[in-house]
Amino acid sequence: TQLLEQSPQFLSIQEGENLTVYCNSSSVFSSLQWYRQEPGEGPVLLVTVVTGGEVKKLKRLTFQFGDARKDSSLHITAAQPGDTGLYLCAGEDLGGNTPLVFGKGTRLSVIA
């Protein structure tokens, strides 16, 4: 069974601070996806990383896929209250034959 461990589980920071959250596994994935989920809503896809070592930027969010395609990180610069939410990573296995496996998420709270 493939497992994705996300850390930290909870994070509370002040507006304007930077932060990094992590998604780690002992398994290799063909791709990793990051989703954000707000209370009472479904997850919304932020980005997909496919190539080992890949870095993708989405405004103040920077996503990195590890060289070995086992881990990923999300860095947020100058966090804003609107960034508050549950950040989930999800991995697609090499064979592509099993559904996405989700981590438990990092719950981020940005205080104004």
Add this chain to the structure above:
Amino acid sequence: NAGVMQNPRHLVRRRGQEARLRCSPMKGHSHVYWYRQLPEEGLKFMVYLQKENIIDESGMPKERFSAEFPKEGPSILRIQQVVRGDSAAYFCASSQYTDRGANTGELFFGEGSRLTVL
């Protein structure tokens, strides 16, 4: 375009009753996934369906749970004889299948159905 539509958004059932959750995928999507989310937990895969076919049900409990995606109409997740442990948010997602090599696996989620069993 309408997104993934789930209903009801909230459902309250007493132990032993049946719960039916419905999901209409995004227009043009032929693949539907059901996930369950407990408080402070991630999403746990339950079942993956195409029209009239169950592709993968490895995450479905062996008893009381069933799912279908008929040729016409929404996908339905059915839970018979509900117990308190079934209380959770149930999310449906859809994707547009392409050849394996071109499928990014992006899932579009509905807003979820929150089941409370009293």
